[in-house]
Amino acid sequence: MEKTLNLDQLKSFGLVIETGSFSAAAERLGLTQPAISLQVRQLERRLAVRLIERVGKRARATPAGMELLRHAHHIETAVDNAIDALADHASGVTGRVRLGTGATACLHFLPAVLRALREEFPALGVVVSTGNTEDHVRRVEENSIDLALVTLPAAGRSLSVTPVLDDEFVAIGRSDLAPLKARVTPADLGGLPLVLFEPAANTRKLVDRWFATEGLQPQPVMELGSVEAMKEMVAAGLGYGIVPRMAMAGRGAHPDLKISRLAPRMHRTLAVVIRRDKPVNKALRVVLDAIAAAGKKAGAVTRAR
Template identity: 50%
Template sequence: MRGFNLDQLQAFADVVDLGSFSAAAARQNLSQPAISQQVKLLETRLGVRLIERIGKRAMPTPAGQALRAHIGPIDRAIRNALDAVAPFGNGVKGQVRVGCGATACIYFLPAVLAGIQRDYPDLDISVKTGNTGDMIRLIENNELDIGFVTLPLASRALEITPVMKDPFLAIFAADHSVQGPVSPDEMAEMPLVLFEQGSNTRTLVDAWLRKAGRRVHPVMELGSVEAIKELVGAGLGASILPSMAVIDGRSNLPVRGRPLEPAMGRDLAIVMRRDKTLTQGLRVVRDGIIAAANSDLGQNNP
């Protein structure tokens, strides 16, 4: 272990993963020469060349490929060691890495995490967004500590705790004449602007729309809830979104929401590894999400 530097290993891993010294520098908020120096020192320590340039990309040499394969387990071992000693410390501090979907990240988590950071300023909270499948893989690999994701999901390695129901709404431009609950047949007749495929949210929407007895082809598929709302507000189509995303004042072009008939929604759950050490910081984040989900903040049904 003597002579190894974890910062050097991380710099090397970032260069390999991103294919660029400048991108690795941006990720770590360092200068490019600082990242280059870290990699050079590591190569000197090991006595082998780890990175070579192929065109404009920085690529690992065979030695670099062999080393990169071991950095994940090293990172997890260090994380586990830190988790193991954290309960013996004083105060709530350390790092908690949260994974969630984009909608929850925009409309639910900011108020939750702002309150936690106000009460526990020494606690470092980072957030990564993605679809449920991506978040689950990162939690299973111990690259995230806790997830707030859409069900369904299945994993023997994870503890899954449903905490919140979020009904879906049909949304239209503010001047649209639709009244009352909206059926799959009615939605199927309209140009639809839907969330991109691959997410649990889109899977739920597609299943609901199939109740109209025909295949629906959206006019647009986007990965941004805000972009969908802007397009719907401009009169370019209708959509179906989680109710937490339909909040007055979030869009320059207002939209109006209508309930679905039959009703449809999603269940949101907290997920963690079953063997995860529940540090004080992780407990605070977990309990904060649960409390918010059970409060008015988590029951936004405009």
């Protein structure tokens, strides 16, 4: 057997197994279902094995298909790394960088970074997706994104983790409704209606640990995944919140909300996460450098306050 594989056929096969159907894989790839079926049949003929079987209404991998899937991820990673490595030989900064981050950093940290990159490197594309730390770490490990800017902790044997910025947390409340003191403790907030991050977020875990320093467990009236939604709920007088300070700076400032510092101080560390074996081409290097420079500048501003 000649040892060659068609990468398009391999990708179609993987998506059929991932989605459980030929039609869903076709929709994901922008192709027709017959085209996907043909690619899978050609791959099966090439390898002389059956790769997919139907269990009920769902397409599943046969034992041979499962064996191929084990290798498919490594094949895709090797191809991506080869393409990324060759980008260093091209003139200028071109290509696409896939970046994962949290919603707050996406709204209040990255816009200025991305604008500066677009102005300096118009041929560079940065594709941003939002989610929580756990999901982004997994996607970095799988090489489905190139890097992530996430709230620590983030760990993995194959990962390089570089702290970028310490972001202080603050309490927020309406200015005209029982305003908070300039500095508030867990006891000050423990008996108030609270609007907090959803439990899965690393930021919420930090908040819970802050309350635990005085033996308290917060009982929020709302748990939200968006810092902007939290700010609007607090501004509507529905409770008090604890949010990263960057969400209240610059354009994030809200005319109806007052900030109070926390005692003891609470902060999160934003860090860049990337695979240790990831080839750093020109495009990825300028994105990494831009994030590091912006983090250093933001940290200097915070210390000056």
